[in-house]
Amino acid sequence: MKTKKQNKKSSVCSCLNMRRASLAMTEIYDHYLEPCHLSISQFSILKHIDGMEPVSVSELAAAIRLDRTTLVRNLKPLE
Template identity: 85%
Template sequence: MKTENKKSSVCNCLNLRRASLAITEIYDHYLAPCQLSVSQFSILKHTHAMEPVSVSELAAEIRLDRTTLVRNLKPLERQGLIHDIAPPGTRNRQLCLTAAGRERIEQANAYWELAQKRIEAQLGQEDTKTLQALLLKIEVLAP
């Protein structure tokens, strides 16, 4: 990616938003053959690791607002990748992956790895580690 025409803003928030959009674009590009966005991939991976999992627990783990998560779950449920195993009439949904969801994660994981390698190749291993450490420091700044 060329940076010659791009300038950093004095606003840290704007710089982080721009960087976030760029990173999301890279992951979405690599995951496109699997018909998943990076957000959907993350939801599937976390669901798989935690299943059965409630929507509230999943939202807390991913650090997403519950309503945002519910909105992002709908297409995954429509595609038959996630299903609710809670008894009918129960208020607390219990999410699990379907066989198709497990298959999709397996397929998408290779593309996710390519995105990871692309970013590390662009930044270098040391800067990638520094970025991860700085992002964690930033995340804990929030009140």
């Protein structure tokens, strides 16, 4: 798996290091989900729906801490 060239040196800022780690993990998950035509964000939404069903859009948005309109926009391609 090829990843973007990253600065290997960690930052003195813990927050920045966490953000870099999060982005790296997202790239890994997205790479392995690519054959399914899903992103990790879409997969996470589907897992929440599966675990909470039946669930309203408002309840789902609250559970995954996402604005309702953003969630609706992310659900469109999954429909």
